[in-house]
Amino acid sequence: MNENKFTQGNLDFEKMNATLANPDFANWYYNEMLNKSDVNLTMDEFVNIVNTYNSTKLQ
Template sequence: MNEENKLNQENLDFEKMNATLANPEFANWYYSQMVNGVNNNISIEDFVQIVQKYNLNKMD
């Protein structure tokens, strides 16, 4: 794995990530993204970034 693709694990908020993954609203949003043609072949790093972006958008 190259340095660009590594997640900065020190900055991950695992409690917030777990809460997001348990949120039915997130599950529905994510499912609709997958159904609507977003690339289904994503890495775990990509998935974590999707969750983080979702949380950032929810705070706006």
């Protein structure tokens, strides 16, 4: 994994940590993973899932 990729992508670690600590996110994430046949995620895929949650739930 290229660690620099995440710092270059302007990833907001504070927002990411707040999302991961949110019980609503945990429930939503669990349900999302129930519907996937392949639960082996890359870091990019996981970040995309968190960003999708943030973009749909914060509107």
